[in-house]
Amino acid sequence: MTTGLPGGEPAGALSDVTVLDLTHFLAGPYCSMLLADLGANVIRIEETGEGDSTRHVPPGYVHGETPYTLTVARNKRGMTLNLKMEAGRGIFHRMVEKADVVLDNFRPGVTERLGVHYDALQAINPRIICCSLTAYGHTGPSRHKPGYEHVIQAVGGSMSVTGDPGGPPVKSGLSFIDYSTGVFGAFAVAAALNARRLTGRGQWIDISLFDVQISMLAYHVSNYFCLGVIPGPEPGSSHPYFVPFQRFKTADGYMIVVAVTDRFFKSLCQVLGMPDMEEDARFVGADNRFAHRKELIPRIQEALLTRPTAEWVQVLEAAGIPAGPVNDVAQALADPQVAARRMVVTVDHPVCGPVKIAGNPIKMTGTPAERFRPAPLLGQHTDEVLAEMLGYTKEQVEAARSAGIV
Secondary structure, three states, X not given: OOOEOHHHOEOOOOOOOEEEEOOOOOHHHHHHHHHHHOOOEEEEEEOOOOXXXXXXXXXXXXXXXXXXXXXXXXXXXXXXXXXXXXXXXXHHHHHHOOOOEEEEOXXXXXXXXXXXXXXXXXXXXXXXXXXXXXXOOOOOOOOOOOOOHHHHHHHOOHHHHOOOOOOOOOOXXXXXXHHHHHHHHHHHHHHHHHHHHXXXXXXXXXXXXXXXXXXXXXXXXXXXXXHOOOOOOOHHHOOOOOOOEEEEEOOOOEEEEEOOOHHHHHHHHHHHXXXXXXXXXXXXXXXXXXXXXXXXXXXXXXXXXXXXXXXXXXXXXXXXXXXXXXXXXXXXXXXXXXHHOOOEEEEEEOOOEEEEEEOOOOOOOOOOOOOOOOOOOOOOOHHHHHHHHHOOOHHHHHHHHHOOOX
């Protein structure tokens, strides 16, 4: 295992891995961000001129940089390269000789047109691992369709189980399919790196947002095929099968209460001062609570309206019942647990100055080093990367820049 990086910086778990990152928007950059957070040498390759379109996302900018880019481009080095030019592809192919992973999220056919598809790259470096993240994958009748998060949420079924019964379909407040696809991508890359250790050869990974969405339907899929149940949205943010497991209104806001086991439910009845509810045969056992949820939930709701959220959370947690306030983002970030787990960190950006961003949720004991480098400016490390990987002189870099190659 590598014990350190140049300059004495402690090494991360993936510090001996070099990733060439051709991705844009969210799923791909989030995937490479996770790899970079774990120490991989991620080189973000953007188009010459304007760069990644996420550098121009409204509604606001911080000294010309978007908060979007400041987050998902952290811990990466950035360069520009024109892959539409033969000379640009030549530079990229030479970089592939020394790289371990190539990430892309182009639509099927684009990597072939650019000459950066797996067949071409593995001929240059048989150990290369290519990971392609697309809307629908590289096979099947939908492979050439364009698709973004909202489209996949709709087509893949998650909108149909979000919102309130009788209302219109509702998208998730988070781009959870993009993020999850990024996580699956990083996981697959780590698996492929281990497979390469065993076989000596790389491989191509094909991951789609649509597949990830179908995978995350999980028990909904089993319930549909086994029981013939087509799931729909549940009232009040409730769980489709466990009761009580949902949002409740309090005297001053909202909270979530999860009391699905008999032990939790008995404790809830005691906290609410409702021993009769605990003894009611209709509510004894998970099956009965599910069958009589329409009688049970209003009684709990009536009780919880009598006190503010903070008071209820305190007494419920003291009784060992899973519960919590429905926080907005500012309230969530102010939770002491965020600071204790270092889930907000500050990076010193060369233009924006100190910038706070979300931290790394992966905490490791064997390779505990966490580094947080600021997102690169467009093409910030072009000279450095070309000199380091290909031995370019300053004059060679300037000649390539004058020709529009970098």
